[in-house]
Structure formats: C-alpha cells, structure tokens
Amino acid sequence: MELTRAMESTVLHWGEMGSRWGVNRSIAQIHALLYLSTKPITADEITETLGIARSNVSTSLRELQSWNLVTLTHVMGDRRDHFEAKTDLWEVLLIIVDQRKKREIDPTVSTLRKCVLDAGGDGTPEDVKSRLNDMLQFGETLTTWYEQVSRLPTTTLVKLMHMGAKISRFVKG
C-alpha cells in the first residue's frame, strides 16, 4: 500500500497525538491508516506500509479490536484476516470517551469514594476532608452528566453542538 504525502503526515501526526494522550504510537498509527483506507487491509500490508514489526501489528490490532474501533473481516477467496476501522467519527469519539471513562474515570471516582470514607477515621483534618469531598462531588457530577448525554442519539448531539453557546438560553436565571 502506497501512502501519499498527505496520508503519511496524517498517520504520523496521529501517532504523535496518541502518545501525548497515553495511547502508544503504533496503535494510533495503525488506527489512522485503517481509518484512511477505504477497503479492509491485512496485517502484512500494515507491517509493510508503516515499517513496524509484524508482531507489533498483531498486538496493536488486538488492542484496537478490544476498543471496538476496528473489526476483523474476511475477503472471499483469501484466508488472511482483513481489518477495517469504524468510519463514523461521532461513534469513534464516543467509543474512545466511553472506554477511557470506564477504564480510568470510574475507578478514580471509586478510589475517591473510598478515600472520603477512610478520611473519616484516619485523622485527616477537616479542611482536607472537605477538599476530598469536593473532588468526589465534582467527579460524580461530571460522570452522571456524561452518562446521560452520551446516550442521546447522535443526531441530537450534532444539533446540540451546532447550537453552541445558544444553548445557554434555556437555563433558568
């Protein structure tokens, strides 16, 4: 698979972005490549195109599949696995946020909950306790909000987005 200049920069930049957000470069690059590719491609093609080890591609694809961002498909008359990425970017965004929430935010909130409990009997000063409480409260507000909003249909979300700041009209007071 031959990459044009534009495709190459996109893939490289996406890899760079990934690493700044705690996603490893290979995974991000592969994801970008699959997103750009308009037909399913094999692991070997990815290996060649990106110049990374076959085993690394395998592991990364596995990870991408576990995120539901990439699916395995088959092509008639070809034994090899082919891979393709979700193309609806709204769906992609929601998947990523959902997963990171589940893997990182939710555990953080429960850790905080435990800390607030512990703080009751371990001699934590009152003012620190109130800071801890604020954090927990804040986390809970955000997650509750997200859980509701993320369940709205995409079309609604798009419309809400396009309203931008106008949405504030509907707030009382």
Next chain:
Amino acid sequence: MELTRAMESTVLHWGEMGSRWGVNRSIAQIHALLYLSTKPITADEITETLGIARSNVSTSLRELQSWNLVTLTHVMGDRRDHFEAKTDLWEVLLIIVDQRKKREIDPTVSTLRKCVLDAGGDGTPEDVKSRLNDMLQFGETLTTWYEQVSRLPTTTLVKLMHMGAKISRFVKG
C-alpha cells in the same frame, strides 16, 4: 508534612491517573498534594513528603505554574517560595482542557487542514480525500463548539450539567 492514609492514596492515585493521560507522575502528585493542602507549602516540604528529588520538584512546579494551575506566594518573614493550587475544580478542569486544546487539538486541526490542501495535488485518491475532509470537519465542529461553551460563566455550565439529558428537549425535530 504528614499525610494521612486517605491523602496518600489520593496523591498516589492522581499520579497514576496523570501518567495514563500523558502527564508525568511527579507533576500530577505534586498537583494533588497542593490541591489537598489548605495552606501554601514550600518546595522542600513537597520533596520530603513525596520523597522525590528537589530538582524534580522544581521542574514540576515550573510546569504547573505554566499551566496556571499553581501559583507562587510568599509568607511574611520567610524567604522561601510557597506554592498553592487553584481550588475551584471547574476552573481547574477548564484550564486543563483549554491548555491541552491549545497545545494538541489546535495543532492537529491545522495539520489536518494542511493535509487536506496537500491532498489536492499529491495523487491522494478521492475517497481518501473525503475521509480526510471528514476528520477536518469533525475537528472544526468540536473546537468551535468548545470555544463557545467554555466561555459561558461557570454557574451557567453547572446548571446545564444538572439538566443532563433534559437538555435535548430544546432541540428541534
């Protein structure tokens, strides 16, 4: 400075969180410690409490100041710098999102813009071009929305949040 059990877990967990989101552990730990502390503390106190090198604390504090999350203050009769963290968590969230947008999202969108231009004349196939365009479009929609909404007063944001999914009432169609 003595940490209670609850404080210690919070600081450690925060550090862990940081590293999963591309913020180094020391910086995140120091931030947590300053957030919990109800009075400004010195770099040396941080060094002792967290058991990391003095130089590391210095660099991290500098970084935190550049993010506007921590400010330097002075205490009467003490030559040493003291540090304290922003305590309004809404403000903290907006600062973090703002900064990461500025440092990472905005450059990504302009890279995409450049790629879309390049793709015009470098032989990129039509269908790939349209994928690139979708990405750019999506990024622009999100950033435009964020720029508007983040400028609303915190009180309005809080109210919007508490409305949760009810906000969808106001969408036409």
Next chain:
DNA sequence: CTGTGTTTTCTGTTTATACTGAAACTACAG
C-alpha cells in the same frame, strides 16, 4: 564584598514501555 539560604540547570542513571524477531501455536488445504 562575603557568606548563607534558596532555586535552577545540567548530565548521567534509572525505569518503564514500546518494539523486535524467533519460536510456538493454530487452522486448514491437500
């Protein structure tokens, strides 16, 4: 100008993670 407390800079080391390549495994065709 000198001495002391404080902060920053810099270089080498450590550590964590990504990555490779070979070997093991699997599924299937013949």
Next chain:
DNA sequence: CTGTAGTTTCAGTATAAACAGAAAACACAG
C-alpha cells in the same frame, strides 16, 4: 497426516522519558 499460510506469544533489546544529585546561579542580609 503433513505441509503451509497465517497468527500469537514471549523473552530479550532498544528507546524515550523521568528522575537524582551535583554543580551553578541567584538573591539578599550583614
């Protein structure tokens, strides 16, 4: 069964980032 194409696992290696400690720079009192 056997051979082959394909995939995964695993142990070792490389790389990049975090970190420590020493040295330098700075600020100011006396």
